[in-house]
Amino acid sequence: MCGIIGYIGSKNATPIVLEGLKKLEYRGYDSAGIASIDKDKMSILKCKGRIRELSNLVKKEHLTGSVGLGHTRWATHGEPSERNAHPHVSCSGKVAVVHNGIIENYASLRTLLEDEGHKFSSDTDTEIFAHLVEKFYHGNLLKAVHEALALVEGAYAFAVMCEDEPDKIVAARFGSPLVIGIGKKGEYLIASDPIAIVAHTRQVIYLADNEVVMLQTSGYRVTDRDNVEVEKEVENITWSLDKISKDGFSHYMLKEIFEQPQTIYDAMRGRLSKEKNDIRLGGLESHLKWLNKGEKKTTGLDALIKAKRIVIIACGTSWHAGLIGEYMFENVLHIPVEVEYASEARYRNFIVDKDTTVIAISQSGETADTLAAIKEAKTRGAITLGFVNTVGSSIARETHAGVYLHAGSEIGVASTKTFTSQVCILALITLLIGKKKRIIDDKRVNTITEALFNIPQQVEKILKKTNDIREIAKRYMDFNNFLYLGRGYNFPIALEGALKLKEISYIHAEGYPAAEMKHGPIALIDKNMPVVFIATDTEDQIYQKIISNIQEVKSREGQVIAIASEGNELIEKVSDAVITVPKTEDFLTPLLTVTPLQLFAYHMALLKGHDVDKPRNLAKSVTVE
Numbered sequence: 001m002c003g004i005i006g007y008i009g010s011k012n013a014t015p016i017v018l019e020g021l022k023k024l025e026y027r028g029y030d031s032a033g034i035a036s037i038d039k040d041k042m043s044i045l046k047c048k049g050r051i052r053e054l055s056n057l058v059k060k061e062h063l064t065g066s067v068g069l070g071h072t073r074w075a076t077h078g079e080p081s082e083r084n085a086h087p088h089v090s091c092s093g094k095v096a097v098v099h100n101g102i103i104e105n106y107a108s109l110r111t112l113l114e115d116e117g118h119k120f121s122s123d124t125d126t127e128i129f130a131h132l133v134e135k136f137y138h139g140n141l142l143k144a145v146h147e148a149l150a151l152v153e154g155a156y157a158f159a160v161m162c163e164d165e166p167d168k169i170v171a172a173r174f175g176s177p178l179v180i181g182i183g184k185k186g187e188y189l190i191a192s193d194p195i196a197i198v199a200h201t202r203q204v205i206y207l208a209d210n211e212v213v214m215l216q217t218s219g220y221r222v223t224d225r226d227n228v229e230v231e232k233e234v235e236n237i238t239w240s241l242d243k244i245s246k247d248g249f250s251h252y253m254l255k256e257i258f259e260q261p262q263t264i265y266d267a268m269r270g271r272l273s274k275e276k277n278d279i280r281l282g283g284l285e286s287h288l289k290w291l292n293k294g295e296k297k298t299t300g301l302d303a304l305i306k307a308k309r310i311v312i313i314a315c316g317t318s319w320h321a322g323l324i325g326e327y328m329f330e331n332v333l334h335i336p337v338e339v340e341y342a343s344e345a346r347y348r349n350f351i352v353d354k355d356t357t358v359i360a361i362s363q364s365g366e367t368a369d370t371l372a373a374i375k376e377a378k379t380r381g382a383i384t385l386g387f388v389n390t391v392g393s394s395i396a397r398e399t400h401a402g403v404y405l406h407a408g409s410e411i412g413v414a415s416t417k418t419f420t421s422q423v424c425i426l427a428l429i430t431l432l433i434g435k436k437k438r439i440i441d442d443k444r445v446n447t448i449t450e451a452l453f454n455i456p457q458q459v460e461k462i463l464k465k466t467n468d469i470r471e472i473a474k475r476y477m478d479f480n481n482f483l484y485l486g487r488g489y490n491f492p493i494a495l496e497g498a499l500k501l502k503e504i505s506y507i508h509a510e511g512y513p514a515a516e517m518k519h520g521p522i523a524l525i526d527k528n529m530p531v532v533f534i535a536t537d538t539e540d541q542i543y544q545k546i547i548s549n550i551q552e553v554k555s556r557e558g559q560v561i562a563i564a565s566e567g568n569e570l571i572e573k574v575s576d577a578v579i580t581v582p583k584t585e586d587f588l589t590p591l592l593t594v595t596p597l598q599l600f601a602y603h604m605a606l607l608k609g610h611d612v613d614k615p616r617n618l619a620k621s622v623t624v625e
């Protein structure tokens with residue numbers, strides 16, 4: 001959360017910084033600000049609200065100068081307001097700082113600085129850094145930043161400018177991403193994400209933890225925390241910026257829901273071959289690698305095939321995809337799997353031994369908890385794999401091997417298309433390992449391959465029901481609570497459906513395994529409690545059991561909305577509303593059942609007048625704890 005960008009060169013920094021901030025807005029959007037230095041004088045503009053508010057402000061004030069910093073904020077310390085928006089400045093107003101992360105010892109540092117006479121003008125943790133730099137500044141900005149960093153605990157990406165050294169930007173990273181862009185003719189950029197700078201350069205350097213960079217038009221210098229120079233590899237960005245537009249849709253979220261036939265196909269394209277009866281995942285090719293514990297092990301697919309146990313680490317929607325992965329791997333491959341919330345795993349003694357392979361699932365590849373848990377798993381000697389959407393992201397770089405989702409940019413804060421891509425990748429891996437280990441015979445591989453290739457057109461069919469789903473949403477929009485129930489592969493879909501409703505409609509919703517209802521939630525059932533059942537036909541007895549759960553709800557006057565298989569007439573009789581989905585293999589049903597629930601949440605949020613793409617209090621990429 002929070003996006004930072006900096007520019008130094010010969011052009012006017014402001015339009016470049018503003019343009020970059022628009023690309024970073026997914027990281028936070030409660031307030032924004034910009035600082036630039038022109039003729040040795042620093043100017044700062046900031047406001048509560050979105051980048052468009054900041055752009056309006058910039059239009060009124062004429063901000064010039066070829067050195068600039070920008071920030072888009074997701075509040076941690078201090079309410080969203082102009083006062084708390086970055087950049088923050090020191091007492092003299094000469095040092096300006098933008099920050100992504102959390103300074104954990106900020107309270108004690110603030111007391112120390114206040115005792116020394118520093119006056120604070122915000123409630124943020126960030127401001128202490130501007131004062132610390134001021135405290136240590138004796139004509140050398142780089143040195144002052146190093147000395148200030150020595151006192152700071154927590155996670156950060158900082159970028160700092162100083163009026164007394166107007167030809168410099170100094171930036172530092174620990175735990176929050178930072179990338180340096182090397183432009184033409186003495187032009188340098190710094191940003192939280194390469195998407196903010198790729199319009200200006202494809203030559204980038206990814207800063208590692210504990211590194212500090214000083215940018216000047218004459219060049220850049222990267223040092224470690226002890227101010228010792230570090231040689232850095234300059235990398236070339238090979239991906240191109242997706243055309244980020246709504247393509248005629250009213251919201252990115254709707255566009256992304258409707259993109260799923262294509263993105264699911266893209267997750268399989270070049271990987272699954274009907275003709276050759278083959279599955280190939282290039283990113284999982286096995287290589288011998290030295291691990292932290294001094295052992296040599298093979299990574300990639302080999303690490304999955306040999307694993308006695310798999311631990312999946314993720315957050316939010318990606319965690320739900322991981323749960324489906326657990327069901328697939330255990331049911332089909334008989335490999336024991338645990339799915340951990342990254343935020344929990346990183347702080348407990350989660351057991352990872354030499355026979356465990358750890359998979360991180362993440363859309364952004366920047367989620368702080370997931371990244372930290374992966375680092376922890378590596379220090380314990382585990383092979384780590386990343387199933388990530390964002391190319392070149394921290395998790396993609398930190399893991400030993402991995403698979404990209406190829407879903408394209410996801411802008412809507414509520415994850416939709418990347419969820420189905422994650423599930424699709426997990427299905428491909430299940431198929432691949434099943435085939436390699438001869439658990440799934442060739443005939444069955446053929447049948448599943450056929451089913452996978454049918455998914456895009458089946459999703460297409462569900463998308464045509466969007467108006468019917470909107471009508472159902474209209475009927476239920478005044479209810480304040482919803483229960484989502486599912487079993488087996490569709491239990492995680494109950495969780496995901498409830499999460500979608502919560503995050504964009506602000507309606508309280510709970511997901512449960514259907515059979516758990518009788519252990520508590522059933523007490524909530526009355527005519528005011530709609531229950532969404534994911535009740536598709538299954539090859540086992542689960543479907544029959546769910547029908548009994550539906551009856552239990554009906555007999556207590558509950559309202560039932562069912563996601564059912566096409567042609568199922570019984571469900572029509574026992575439910576108040578039904579949305580049908582085509583039939584497929586049991587373990588692939590989540591790829592179909594989630595779509596109506598995404599659309600239901602979308603329409604509900606729209607009917608209630610909410611900002612679907614930028615729901616309150618949320619950010620697309622959660623880069624703080």
Ligand code: M6R
Pocket residue numbers: 315316317318319361362363364365366367370413414415416503618620621622
């Ligand atoms: O980028 P990641 O997949 O690691 O993000 C994890 C969660 O923050 C994310 O899925 C979040 O729950 C979404 N807003 C859900 O729609």
